[in-house]
Amino acid sequence: MSSNVDILVDRFTWIDYLVFCLMLAVSAVIGIFYGCFGKKQDTKEFLMAGKSMTTFPVAMSLIASFMSAITLLGTPSEVYQFGFIYWLIGFSYILVMPAAAHLYFPVFYKLQVTSAYEYLERRFHRAVRWLGSCLCIIQMSLYMAIVVYAPALALAQVTGLDVYISVSLICFVCIFYTTLGGMKAVLWTDALQTLIMYASMMFVIIKGAVDVGGFDAVWEKNAESGRAQLIDFDPDPTTRHTFWTLIIGGYFTWITIYGVNQAQVQRYLSVQTKQMAINALWINLVGLLVLMITCSFGGMVVYAKYFDCDPIRAGIVTKGDQLFPLFVMDTLGQWRGLPGLFVSGIFAGALSTVSSGMNSLAAIVLEDFVKGGCYPGISDNVATWVSRGLSLFFGLLTFGLVFVAEQLGNVLSAALSIFGMVGGPLLGVFTLGMFFPWANAYGAFIGEVISLIFMFWIGIGHQVARSNGQIRLEAMPTSIDGCVNMTIIEPTFLPTPEPEEALGLYRLSYMWYSATGCFTVIIVGLLVTLVTGKQDVRAIDPRCLSPAVLWFKKWLPGLDGLGEDYINEEEGLKENQSSSSLGSTNPAFNSDMMEKTFNEFVQEKECSKL
Template structure:
């Protein structure tokens, strides 16, 4: 069977005025939403409105925004390319979602919701020390800035592939529109544009996949083409941590990767707190679980459809595209480019993913910079009106910074692996310090500080070393088999060019076999799968933190605000004997007192949680510290 792939000029010519109209409509609607919330009653004049949407959002837009924040162009472009190259094992990361979301809802979310923080890193000051808070905030700033650069570069590749527009011109367009509606409309504009953009993402992906599915012959043709080349694979249970994708790396490593995002990431925590009740926040997470699972399945199946289309003519080997992330745009233009508006819908969907991620990131970066650095150190006691203006300036400044980092992102290669590696290398230590504080009440501030710095050092060593090893050719990825037997080259010039290239490659190989020594093996740690990065980073913080805490004097749990600690006796360690569970819970004085009885609002919390009403605990404000001695004094007054 002969596969014909049109030349680049023909593909670009298919992107006509209907496609530009669809794409422009998406950008215009995003800008209009920002203008609407800027003008609707002047409600962006306070930091609460600008950063937290007045804590009055409904469940649906919050759920859509949770999906949009981190399932962006990385997913839409990277996941099909991953399945095309390496097979269906990556699909199993969806299993980890079903562990991550319950853990988010019942272990991490309640801590932040009860404290009602603006910056998630306020928790680290309340639990440990202001220095730990600053370290956490600075680490998140680096992480999110790099991530946003990656997710903007990815759709720019897509647009370049289908229209021929310069990559960096399209990047500029993304940032200009995104910064505009983020700064002008605040969190409400961000979340409602996220909702619009998620709908466009789903519409674009489903439309393209359904049409491609029909064209290649349906499910049986797609399945057979992938199965014949060993791409259908779900049963790799290899425990070797160097195995790139296995059941354990995708489920266990995937859990740590995604709980970093949904459990403690500022962008997601900020969204949880824009609703008025914890029940709404939890419902948003459950809806998000369904949306993530559907989107992952659509993207993975899309990779199978693309391979079925090009089973006899691999576009990468035939040099029709230069990078795996360009496979999906090529497929769209080659298969659906002749239908007016469809390429525009696809490009709008890819850009929607980028816009939603960047707008969420800019808003969250502005929030933590204001709360964790500007207010405590630069402008103590400044008015709320001034703080709002500063927040908008910060959002704009971070937009410019991330635009500059795009040039770094262009060197990172596979966008899906690059994005998840960033979250593992930097996000893992952040997850570790929050987990240390929430689940280990005896850990102290010194242990937390040494733990997170040690973990960052270890993970940067692994991450940088791995990139260097790849650059020197020490680490090679084993792709599934390709074929170019069915390629029909479009002109004789290309035939001659490839023939000359083949001769040059053959000559180079022979020369290298004679003159080049066998390269040395890299350190074993550099072969660690990127899916384990978050796990290693988190566990390093916990282990080092507990050891250092033991060496420098354990924290006395009796002096902690109970709202800062998860009731590990009844949750994490529910299976232990009663006396051991009681040891792991709080003690006041010499007698054991259950955690839920340590403050007089427990009954109110339970009822309000049950009924979906707003929780109003004693420690609702992040500036309020629940002090055991104060409770004791109040108790004595009542007795008298």
């Protein structure tokens, strides 16, 4: 058994290391270019790329930020072990992108925020903003650690390089170019890394499919084992993957990311025009669909290769997340340089996610806790250096949290579970603010806290129940009949008493976590609002509401005079400032874009009186 692994490791030659190091070097050079030779960096340049980016790099970065090593390693493993039905999650993206582009993004664009959580203070209260920011920091820090650990496993499998050396390479290269080059370096390295990611995955999967006899042979082998199931309408919410969990639950999981996540909002606002951001989202949709279907088919190709000799049962690998790297070395190991391309693709996905996370977390802490709290009068020069320091800190924190990530098991479900447990309540509080004008700050804060407690109770309860054997993931059948020249030692299990039945909520599919957390905030928030008194809708800044509310406000009860007091107050301030020739000091109306937005609302108010 060990000799087989050694043979695979030996196939990773100096040429592969050269290809891999070249990718790291190019990423570092991009950071040096924008840090030392590009436009002089201030806070806006470092965090928002000076709002000068175009559609292509932003679209590539949107793909790379969350479709990283988690997707490249986790999806083929998921399909190999549990079947092709996971491909249905791609249809949730078709719902997510229009909603992100037309229901959530316009709010952030009108307000021109740097931190997405500035919205929560404008709509509710500073306490709601700080709570949301803290949750995002926890969510992104854990997610980045998982993203780093996943490719470290891949590199250990194909090269024999120690996992922690791999982790160090990812973290410190990422820290270097992100801290030095800021958002422009992040976006352009993301674009490069996305292209590497696609090229490596496409080549590996096409070559693997050809080797096992083509598409028909791949499908036939998977159909025989039951893995080729395309759809399952089981309404049971405890069934891990069904049509409903993957499309409806998947929608709430991914709208959390593309609708309100800081890393994505920051990218939307780094472009020159609103339409560029919308175009980037549509390009991103196509890219995600292609990548998801490709990776799902990749899992079928892996099964077709190992259908009669399961590497996990044979002891060649220890975890499902190592299956695809093993497949790569079996398929491409004799082609010098190509395994290096694959490892570069895996690392590229990790680098893009971690760099995005570092930059976005720096923006959150600077805007929400430094400028919005302890040091509101900070100079721009000091703020830029604080941003660099925060990027460095979160890079080092990611390195430390890797030791937690390795205890979380399957990287795909672990990552999506974290997004559901933390992201669901965050999505809920933004949705409550944007779609329910009557909701007040008490409802938002209490709803978010209760939702968070509830989701952690479910998530931690699920993990404990799994460790106690009360919940078991039943993988699809595999065979070791075709294993030759190998000593197979099947594990023996001593008889143990049957564990007690787990609480029903603990069995809830992890794909429902975001939806559950979101609706908990909305329901609790509205109930608390009823008890404590509704928000005065006349005093709300209309820009804080989703366009959907403004489209249908005539048909919604209790919205008479929506935003009128706020608009009249701002109009009065504007007239006073104009007459005194001091200019606007209100940050909400401090740009041409805000002026246009303000006038639109004034015109809308006048039209509604006619």
